[in-house]
Amino acid sequence: MTVPFRAEELRQRFAASIEQGRMGHSYLLTGDRAESLENLALGLAGQVLDAAPQEHPDFHSVRPESKSRHITVEQIRELERELYLRPYSAPLKVAVIFDAERMCLGSASAANAFLKTLEEPPAHTLI
Helix, strand or coil: CCCCCCHHHHHHHHHHHHHHCCCCCCCCCCCCCHHHHHHHHHHHHHHHHCCCHHHCCCEEEECCECCCCECCHHHHHHHHHHHCCCCCCCCCEEEEECCHHHHHCCCCHHHHHHHHHHHCCCCCEEC
16 A cells, blocks of 8 residues: 655655654655656755755765666665765765666566665665
């Protein structure tokens, strides 16, 4: 079952979770408009980092690449290496995987490589 929230309501709930110290280790954002989802994900990351995420050393992202527009196992392994390091200046490292379903294309080796990290994320990590 999915629970639909408007973006502003989600931001408020997210802020309350941060304030109460009750963050989950990962969140899945779904919807029809990719641009809106990207803006929402970056906004939520900014709330956690208290700064623009794209310029923050504790922010990491993965996007589909190559002609086939899939997320490679190499991209996931690099992300995992970054996540296992301690945060540089924020209380958490924040990772956003844009178009995460693109890990499942082909042999799904990227999704398989990421599964353990998703199940047991490193300390001080938000995905």
